[in-house]
Amino acid sequence: MAVATDSRSLLEQVKSTRLAARWLAKMSTEAKNQALELVAQALEQNAEQILTANQADLAAAKEAQIAQPLIDRLKLSPAKLADMIAGVRDVAKLSDPVGQQQIHRELDQGLVLRRVSCPLGVVGIIFESRPDAVTQITALALKSGNGLILKGGSEAVRSCTALVQVIQQALVTSAIAPDIVQLLTTRNEIKEILTMDQQIDLIIPRGSNQFVRYIQGNTKIPVLGHADGICHLFVDASAEIEKTIAIAIDAKAGYPAACNAIETLLVHKDIAVAFLPQMVAAFKQAGVEVRGCNRTIDCVPNMGLIKATDADWDTEYSDLIISVRIVDSLLGAIDHINQYGSHHTEAIATTDPGNAQTFMSDVDAAGVYHNCSTRFADGFRYGFGAEVGISTAKMPPRGPVGLEGLITYKYQLVGDGHVVATYAGDRAKPFTHKDL
Amino acid sequence: MAVATDSRSLLEQVKSTRLAARWLAKMSTEAKNQALELVAQALEQNAEQILTANQADLAAAKEAQIAQPLIDRLKLSPAKLADMIAGVRDVAKLSDPVGQQQIHRELDQGLVLRRVSCPLGVVGIIFESRPDAVTQITALALKSGNGLILKGGSEAVRSCTALVQVIQQALVTSAIAPDIVQLLTTRNEIKEILTMDQQIDLIIPRGSNQFVRYIQGNTKIPVLGHADGICHLFVDASAEIEKTIAIAIDAKAGYPAACNAIETLLVHKDIAVAFLPQMVAAFKQAGVEVRGCNRTIDCVPNMGLIKATDADWDTEYSDLIISVRIVDSLLGAIDHINQYGSHHTEAIATTDPGNAQTFMSDVDAAGVYHNCSTRFADGFRYGFGAEVGISTAKMPPRGPVGLEGLITYKYQLVGDGHVVATYAGDRAKPFTHKDL
Incomplete structure (x- = not known):
């Protein structure tokens, strides 16, 4: 498990998340919902440990004379933690976005095309000082079958670390490998993950305009988000x-x-x-x-x-x-x-x-x-349950993006020795193109 | 109209396409299909002019000792032109991808959310030496409500110019402004349009791996396509x-x-x-x-x-x-x-x-x-009627992309003085979130 003390290289960590995600992608809705319930219970049982870590973050923030609105966002209370736990259970109730059949079409006898929704793979989310983002984003990632690389604001490092440790420990007893979620704790690591376009499929930066623009300009990984809101x-x-x-x-x-x-x-x-x-x-x-x-x-x-x-x-x-x-x-x-x-x-x-x-x-x-x-x-x-971000891009997904932003699709084609030559040339067999 | 002899700057041309697209976006399916039929008829009536231009391209290509497979792709025959015209009529038969209601939800009494499909705006397509791409792509762009900036291979410049002139002349008698489609004829213009991220919403490069990578690396405009096919x-x-x-x-x-x-x-x-x-x-x-x-x-x-x-x-x-x-x-x-x-x-x-x-x-x-x-x-x-390209990106649209790749959506929210304050704080009114 990878919180602060992980001895593996960052690339090894991210690869382990990718491997865990490959298994998660195939997991049943029930297994994912069970894991989310285990996470919710573990957060309840370890509330004290989480709130203590948050107290330490708050004390450090006050000592560093950090602005009050930021401290307000940083602060967890028993009531807020209860809301966060309810949020995890709410995501469990959302319908599973994975495995939905979008197209089911016979191209010819015995040659059947399906378009099926599937997870993106591994998503990197860089967020501001709110520790509540950890549980919300983790729940969305697990439900949508994705591995998750998290980086929170440095003011929230103790709170985020405590939350991710509790989540990873809960996952040990679930069908999902704990490596599915990893927390980065230093700013340098952001730079490093931006280069991992073979391992990370989407970056969602949440923060200042300047920060979002920096991310957009410094990676080949697709970025979901918005710089400006005019x-x-x-x-x-x-x-x-x-x-x-x-x-x-x-x-x-x-x-x-x-x-x-x-x-x-x-x-x-x-x-x-x-x-x-x-x-x-x-x-x-x-x-x-x-x-x-x-x-x-x-x-x-x-x-x-x-x-x-x-x-x-x-x-x-x-x-x-x-x-x-x-x-x-x-x-x-x-x-x-x-x-x-x-x-x-x-x-x-x-x-x-x-x-x-x-x-x-x-x-x-x-x-x-x-x-x-x-x-x-x-x-x-909008009634999406939760959002991973808001996109101002022209291409979908745009606007407030919920689970949909963590999902893509695959075309699956099953035949019985079918070749394209049959459907080409002067004696081309016509396709049937019959929706099933 | 903008074929070769256009005296406006490239930016002015592209802006006129954007304006034409704003009107096209609101046009009825019938008006778009009528325009496509006018285009098909004009191509039939001007077949000789198009084939003569193609003969000139072929003669120049042979003189320049261009490779035979490229010459084969460049060549138009009366039969091929008839296929192209049939293709335009086939696109008219496809269902209109614009104005489809994807979400229709009451958020609260009198506050109704719709997600409605809409055109991207202006699409730039850079393609290889096949003149048949002009009619296919134009038909897809008109049907999906988008303006179109075309750039074909230089070997095909006479054929493409003849085709675009015939299309623009046909549109004069339609509800769609002829400026909706413009042809670029020089390589320098590609460089210039890559900078127009305020005017162009999507670039689709079709060509060599090296060319696609060049486009991907030199524009802020989203690029749909694939460099490699391993x-x-x-x-x-x-x-x-x-x-x-x-x-x-x-x-x-x-x-x-x-x-x-x-x-x-x-x-x-x-x-x-x-x-x-x-x-x-x-x-x-x-x-x-x-x-x-x-x-x-x-x-x-x-x-x-x-x-x-x-x-x-x-x-x-x-x-x-x-x-x-x-x-x-x-x-x-x-x-x-x-x-x-x-x-x-x-x-x-x-x-x-x-x-x-x-x-x-x-x-x-x-x-x-x-x-x-x-x-x-x-x-x-796959039964999509036609394709604008194949995407190997992780995010949708991916795989072979038809009309879907030229479409996005908008959230439309209609209220009667509704404010967020009503739904926040201690006496927050709950949302109804009722699908209509």
Whole structure:
């Protein structure tokens, strides 16, 4: 088992995870769910050990004068640990994503094609300081049949180590080899695993924009995730003002560090005079700094707005700051979003169904919303049980990604000596192509 | 319209394709199928012009002493053009991949999530000397609602230009803007489009390994395709010898330049003495050069085998050459394939169902075959109508990719002022998560 004291090379460790994953890929749903239940029980039985390790992390974080929000994310309580354990059991209840038959087709008599879902293999997940990510991600990886290389934030190293040790010990008594999950504890190891494109099938980085971009730029392994989250709310001429203000406050001030928070409010010129004074007042009350374009400042001249520069449209504040721009039309809003947005989640407030439809078709994003907050962009809120990350890529999987992001498929073709020559040339036999 | 004489900059051309694609994305199935029919009719009416351009390409190719197989691929005949036109009409018959509702779920009363398939946007396809690719790819792109930037082999420039001109002229009378498809005619333009990651959503390179690797290494745009096609056939101890020889000959000698042809034959030691003399004789008769490991040469000492080196296991010959290696076990074969294979298509010949199952689970490839030729790995043979390429990536889409590779999805969420705050905190309202 590989926690901190592992004497094997990192490559040997990862290879052992790959081998364990090859067995896990063939395991029954029951065996996987049993292993998850063993993990849940072990976490219950070793709660004290885990909370003690977390106390040590917290003490060190305080001594290092780490910022309070980070300490809040780091902190485990008996109640939070109970939630984490419930989360493991919730994943056991999700339907098994492996072995699902997506295509079953006779190509010709005795020649049968199946497309069957299967695990990716080994997934590397690099996450921030939340120790609760360990149990959630481990549960998702085991359920989807994947090996897992974990790297948590250094502030959480004692908590993560305690959690992974408990998980590995629980797996000793299960059908799954404990090597299926391994924890990396040093930053150097990240660099090393980025080179292991023969051993690791997917990297999911969760962290700052800069960190995600570093990962994307320094590996041949596919990366699932998003660097930026520049989301917009467009207030159309026909928007309902009261509801729209509530949406804007939720989307900006509810949790400004979230990637699905809005950074820019676009306002149709025909509603600006009626809408903006109330909106800006609501932002001020919520402690949000407002940066406006010239027309916005002209519209609410006495409310102390800061002048927005071009750089503002490109900025993910991740803070209680919003930029506001007046646009002439729906198309102007769409063009702004397609130019400056990060293809994450974009919303329109309107009572005009035609405009809503145009917005949702023409805006180039994983999520397009009508009359609701961008902050619904989340795997749990979508009903996926849990999420491994949010992707802003154009190719699927995109948006909030649950178990689906840990799964691929294989084509299996079974014949009885069938050769292609039979189906080629002047006397080519036709395929039957009959779905079964 | 943009064939050779376009005076706009390349970026302006690509932007006009992107704009045309935004309209196409919203078009009805009927409008798209009508446009495809107009294209088919125009190709019929302008057959002479197209064949004359092709004659000029052929004359230039002969003068340049270009290899015969390339000239064969370049050549259009009235019959081949008729097949191409039939292919356009076949794509019109395929079901529309756009607008399919994949998820329809109530998150709470009045808050409804849909996941709907949609086009990627603009796709760049760089293909070899076959002019027939122009009509097939254009039909797939129009049907899937995507703009298309085409670049064909320079030998085919006159043929491709004639085809694209006819297609664009046909589109003038359709609902689709002719700028939806543009042809690049110089190699320099490839370099330029690789930088347009804001305008182009996917690149599909079809060509040599070296060329595909160059594309993969020089763009931020996602690349669909495969560099290598190192496929294997493993002859298990219980394989039926006669059928297996037929499969091996089909998979190696049928079309050795194909990516789904086999490069290495792995033979279980317990069948080597009975199998190899007949197999090698059949290879010799088919004109295939055989390179054997030491044990293979010992097994058939008087048949003039060349000694295989380690480099052979890594080589895609794309020619009438095969390497043969004797392995001790099924697991030995799987390990060889997972080490040297390119995750394309791998086959086992066996009468042991358990061994077949282990092989199909443990081999890491887009296609895993039992008792049939690897050359079935092809979109048409799978019943996809046509293919845009074959992907050896781990993430979907993989294997032969049809219309599915030109499609992504969007999450659309519609509410009535819904905010996340309602569903958070101590008095959190639960989500209903009810599939509709």
